[in-house]
Structures are given as C-alpha cells and as structure tokens.
Amino acid sequence: MYKGVIIDLDGVVWRGEKPLKNNIEAIKKLEKSGLKIIYLSNNATRSRIEYVYKIRRYGLKASEKNVINSAFAAAQYIVENGGSNIFIIGEAGLYYECTKAGLLPVTIGTPAQHVLVGLDRFVTYNKLLYATELIRNGAKFIAANTDKTFPVENRLDPGAGSIVAFLEASTGKKPDAIIGKPNPWILDLALRMNGLSRKDVLIVGDRLDTDILLGINCGADTLLVLTGVNSIEDIEKTGINPKYVAKDLLSFINDYPELFGL
C-alpha cells in the first residue's frame, strides 16, 4: 500500500486553464483516505505559492510543503551546495524562490558562484553573454530543468532546455547539475520534506520523458495517465515503460483501491 502519491500538475490536475475533473475527484478521495499528496512540477517560472493558490481553487489541499517545483528545488540545491551570489536566467518565480531560500540574485557585472538557468521569456543576449562569461570563469552551471519545449495550446514553445543548449554551445560545458524531473534530486527533496521514501510512493504523470522516467531512474512505481501529452503508442516509441497505465487517476483507483487503502 502506498503512503503517498507524487502528482504532476500540467496534464494531471489541469491542462492549461482547464481542470481535469476525474483526476481531481480521485485526488480528493486519496486526500480523505489519509495519503500524502505531493505535487511535483518542472516549471521554474512560477513560485510555489502561485501553484498553491491555483491548486486550492480546485478544492484541493496545498501548502508550500507539498507543492514542489524546479524553481524551489534548484534554490534548495544551491543553498545546500554553499551558494551565495547567484546569476539567474529565469522569470519571477525563480528570483522569488532563490531570494526566499537565502540566496542573493545579482545583476550583470557582479561576481556569482552559480548560474541558474530556467525558462526566461525575457532573455537577452547580454544575459546569455554574462552567464557564458561566469561559467567559462568557473561558476557552477545549474539547470532548473532541461525541457526543450513545453506545450502551449497546439504549439510547442521553446523551454529552459533550449536556453541550456545555447549555453552548452557558448561555454563548451554541460550543466553541473540538472534539478528537474527526470533527475532524482527533486523527488528526493520532496520525499524528505514529507517524511517519505522512494518505495512509499506512486508517481502519477502524463509525460514519459519526465514523470515516468523519474520513477524508473529512482526505482519508484509509476502510473501514466492519458490526460496529457503522451499516449499508449508513445510507450513503444520511446521505450519508457510505466508500471501502470490508465485513462485517468479515477479509473485507476477504482480498479486498484487496495493500493491506496480505499
């Protein structure tokens, strides 16, 4: 029986602004049964608190303890690795989480020991130039995530991973750390904050290359729900195999109530 469920946001709780009702109904049942619900998102542009408010709007329980995104996780990683001055390529949420974590985001020209890269839709050449110079001179190169694109309506827009690709070319270096899914650090942080271990949880997500691969990389159980990006056909195409597949979380907990003590 699972003690907790790790839930992706976009494609599981909502798609854009549209709530995914069957998944939300299932999460409410799991909340009532006493399972720990942890929301885990690769998005680094927003602070956790923005997500807390959005999740609560759908009648779900949320706090900064059970809502973890790559902005927060990257800030924690850098703090735990002795960070102080940090040069950020990113948006408001990344600045917020780094500041709250005790780091000092600096502007162009000020020395920094870490360069943290997330999606930045206001990125300029001068920001990339200064990040290049810092990394070439020995600053640690940290990627909040390496998602090359993210879905927006019926388009795929460039993500943090495309900015990381620019900096890999300009510096000749790979990131010293990648924080977001499918890398273990963000999961282990979320588990540690909630008193759980990898074996205690089921990871629920709509993406094979982030959510499901995270579970595989960590030896944690996974459920692919077909309410977002990936379809059953994609499993064969990618070779990334979830433990379970279901059309949504509600049908899954109805089929396997015993896994959740329901």
Next chain:
Amino acid sequence: MYKGVIIDLDGVVWRGEKPLKNNIEAIKKLEKSGLKIIYLSNNATRSRIEYVYKIRRYGLKASEKNVINSAFAAAQYIVENGGSNIFIIGEAGLYYECTKAGLLPVTIGTPAQHVLVGLDRFVTYNKLLYATELIRNGAKFIAANTDKTFPVENRLDPGAGSIVAFLEASTGKKPDAIIGKPNPWILDLALRMNGLSRKDVLIVGDRLDTDILLGINCGADTLLVLTGVNSIEDIEKTGINPKYVAKDLLSFINDYPELFGL
C-alpha cells in the same frame, strides 16, 4: 602558381581595430603582381559594404565583388533556392544583404519559407519562438554560420552557433544548410563571382576550424598564419592540418615568391 588568394579578415587583416601590418604589406604586394584578392568572412552581422570601407582604410582595394561574408552568401543561397519571404534572426547587415538580394524580410506573424539565423545581439524569446514555429511548420532552417563563439578582446562571446543550438533544441531539427566556413558553398560563390576555381587559390586564415578546414573540405591549398586565434600546437590538438604554416603572410611570400609569380 596561384591565380588568387582567399583572405580571412579578423586575425589576418586586422585584429579588432588593430591593423596587422605585415599581412597588409604582403597583400599590397600580391595586389601589384596581379593576383585576385578575395576577402572571405564568416561574420553575418555587417553588410559587405561596411567591410569594403574598413578594408580600404588600410590602403587595400575592395569592392562588393571581392568582399564576401556569410550575410551576403546566405542571401544568395536563399535566392538561388527559390526564397521570397524570409524570417531573420540577425543584425543590420543580414537584413541589408537579404533586402539587396531581392528577398523580403518579414516580421513576427507573417508567413516565411526560410528562417535565416546569424548572430543577433538583440535576440528575444519572441523571435526565437516565431522561428521555432516556422521551422516546425516546414520553413527551411538556414544558418549563416555555426561559430559557437567569437573572440572579443580577451573574452569568447556567444556566436551565431549558440543561437543555432537553441533552435536545434526547440525544433528537434538540424539546419537545412550552413553557409559559412568551413562549408564549401561560400567559397564556391566567391570563386564563381571572380572567375576562379578551387585549384587556383590559396586560402589564408588564422583559424583551423573555419579557414583551414574549408580548404581541406574543398581540396584547396591552405596557409595558417599565426597572427590570430590558433597556434602551431593547435594543429596537433585538432588534427586539422594546413598545407603551409607561417608567422605571417609577408614572411610566407618572401619564402615562396614563386607561388605568386613575385
């Protein structure tokens, strides 16, 4: 005996704003002996005419016929491949050469059959987003050059190749064509415009990975001058072997006057 000499600009004729006197003196001697002098630069941010004026300031002969850069060459390539509307990520020189070549540079939102990418120090996310969308929808992806960095004083700044890396990540595609050195197209264009063939010329440059590799790729003779980026030690490191090496062009033509009919 050579009929023409292909000369790189930065690192051969000047370094930044500093003229390289021995190389310039040698070029003047070659001009007097009747050899065709062709200047070939990977820089796509300026128009040829900007270079013509700069080259003339050092007392050398220059016109838009013997000064070829990747901005002009890319525009020619696209014209010869049926281009009309073009979306440019680049600076003033790239817009100028495309316009003079008869192409129509369009802004965000207007359909285009080609996306042309050069160094753009004013690049924004919205430009990259629109380029991504066009390329994903079938527009040809043309790189003026893929130089990942370029030397500026004692720094290496991000070049067109870093922007190309971003778009490779965001589109999942490689460029359909790369115009600049070390790719043959720019050399063949320069030769064609001046009535020469690959066997007629000596390529003179300071960079192994562009100038010298161009000669190797095209079966043309090459001379590495040690007045710019690369040193003799770099030859072994890179495995890129020029036919000749000299400290500068003047010492080379003094040692081998017969190659130039001097």
